Amino acid sequence: MSLADKVLAVNNDLPIRTDKPVHSGKVRSVYWLTEADSRRLIEEKGYPVAADAPLAVMVISDRISAFDCIWTGEGGLLGVPGKGAALNAISNHWFKLFKEQGLAESHILDIPHPGVWIVQKASPVKIEAIVRQYITGSMWRAYSKGEREFCGIEIPGGLQKDQKLPELLVTPSTKGILKGIPGVPEADDVNITRKNIEDNFAAFNFRSKGDIDLYEKLLKEGFEVISAELAKLDQIFVDTKFEFGYVTDADGNEKLIYMDEVGTPDSSRIWDGEAYRNGKIVENSKEGFRQALLNYFPDPDILLNKDRMDEREALARDNVLPESMLMDLSRTYVGIAEKIIGEKLAISDNPKTEIIQVLRDEYGLID
Structure with missing residues (x-):
């Protein structure tokens, strides 16, 4: 076979x-x-x-x-x-x-x-809830260009790349294109503030304003549970995405639940603890594959620039990657899962x- x-x-x-x-x-x-x-x-x-x-x-x-x-x-x-x-x-x-x-x-x-x-x-809440414990990726790119406000939250100056943040940061974005919300552009994956959510909670499919507190509580508690368990394996939970929705239980009561996937190397960054202490980043998540793609193609801007989406789609369609790139990723996924x-x-x-x-x-x- x-x-x-x-x-x-x-x-x-x-x-x-x-x-x-x-x-x-x-x-x-x-x-x-x-x-x-x-x-x-x-x-x-x-x-x-x-x-x-x-x-x-x-x-x-x-x-x-x-x-x-x-x-x-x-x-x-x-x-x-x-x-x-x-x-x-x-x-x-x-x-x-x-x-x-x-x-x-x-x-x-x-x-x-x-x-x-x-x-x-x-019934999904229309928010991709990103929780961050370290400054890296797109957040670092924006920070290094002088941005200090993220989703309405002020971040102190003087942080270094890949440093632990002073506190756990919730940086939500829209899930799908939402129309008619004041101050929120009609586009997928746009950063939003807690005030945006509070002022328009029904548009984001929350049943009540109180459920925003519950969602934030479940976000932070969920992050902390995973982070603590990964720490036992000397792995660092860097950032992740959560999704929520409402279901009806056997008694007909509506409740907020976790949905989609959670804490995976597809939806999170996970770093090796020992390597991090030695000043190196070793990814046990899809981020390693993203970096490999950026290094593989001569013009990485195609992969990073949303205005070049047609070129990017052509790149993916017309190029088969070396088997080794996909097998490296297979070992990463299977390895972290077994851990x-x-x-x-x-x-x-x-x-x-x-x-x-x-x-x-x-x-x-x-x-």
Whole structure:
């Protein structure tokens, strides 16, 4: 079996029974179950949700997205072996810890396969919540050019690149294009302030002003839980992205939950502690791949400059990367996942066949 066979690159063509279009993002595909299948599974599996809650099957791919483009490698390698399983395993680990420590639940109800979640439909809060503990990346680039205010928060002068910040910083941005909010440009991924959120909480899909405090509390507590656990492994949790949504529980009560993925090397920067103490940055996250891309192409500005998106898309489409670049990333993902979960990661030889079999035989979702 070739390396390429182990990669689940296309995840929106599974024969899962659905009466709605399959929603495919950069990495995950979502199959909304029929009302009959949702009700049947809730009853059969005893999921703790309302009897009529809409459910979905979420299938993670091994595709690799960086700088808003999908990248491929030599030898028909259309993704990174083990990437999907690693991201799911890490998220599962943190979500379980959040629940055990009384923070909040997640949208995941069941894990039929390392690459699959069964989730409850959530109504998402339209904010990408970025939490930062160190100054690096885009924030450092802006700071080094003299910016001192980030999302309405003043940062002191005199900080060095990759230094720990005086306190945990929440720098939210918009998720999707939001229209008609005073002072917020109508574009995806625009930085916003807490005041923007407070003044227009309903536009960001918060149910009440009080839920903004809850969201910030869950953000910071979630960050601190992951940071403390990673510190035990001598890993530094640098920054991350959280997403939230509302679900209805079995009693019909709405509650704010964590959704999407959490604390993964795809949505976070994770640094090796020993290397950092010795003045070096060793990335145990996707950031290492981003840096490799910037070094690989002669004109890195194409990858950094949003005005050159057409060129960037052509670059990703027309260049297959050396296999070694994708395998380096595979080792990073699998390595950090195994550190976090404390055991060997289960990686499929043929993920698509396995997923179809389990969803047909144990869940009755494939005819």
